[in-house]
Amino acid sequence: MVSRMTLRPVLTALALVLGALFAPGVGALGSGATEAHAVTKLTHAQATSMFRASGITWSSSGGCSDRNNSTCTSFDQLNQATAQGAQTLKGATGCALNITGGTETGHASGTYSHWNGYKLDFGKSTCLTNYVHNAFSYIGLRGDGAPQYKSGSGNIYADEGNHWDVTYYNCGGC
DSSP states (O other): OOOHHHHHHHHHHHHHHHHHHHSTTTSTTOOOTTSOOOOOEEOHHHHHHHHHHHTOEEOOTTSOOOTTOTTSOOOTTEEHHHHHHHHHHHHHHOOOOEEEEOSOTTSOOSTTSTTTTOEEEEEOOHHHHHHHHHHSEEEEEOTTSOEEEEOTTSOEEEEOSSEEEEEOSSOSOO
């Protein structure tokens, strides 16, 4: 028979664990587009395999994939949800997608940055631009003047002139 002296600490620990899991914005049930959460990170090889399987291409002005070289296009430490978001975009648009920027150094810093695995840059195309303009909501100019569009899932597409800078808070409905 379990005594009260051993049962009480077990129940207390269980209550603490359940409280942490279900606390707003913390555990399993707290998720919002503006809250940072633990994410699954990919290697460059894992990300390129996902992109290749979806027909997404990538290019680099330096012809390299070194995360510490700003002329490279790297996917090392890319969030899995970001890679899945690119796959979702490819499937939804049917457009040819070419990634020109990943997790390499040289981009702006911040929590939801390229370096932290939340952003990808896509080369501009008429197909992609038309899709963003028609399917997403215009939400105004970013601080640097880039027009921004928000997808139904909350991801943000910023028109930086020669490419789309996309912030993936989630996989876009994957």
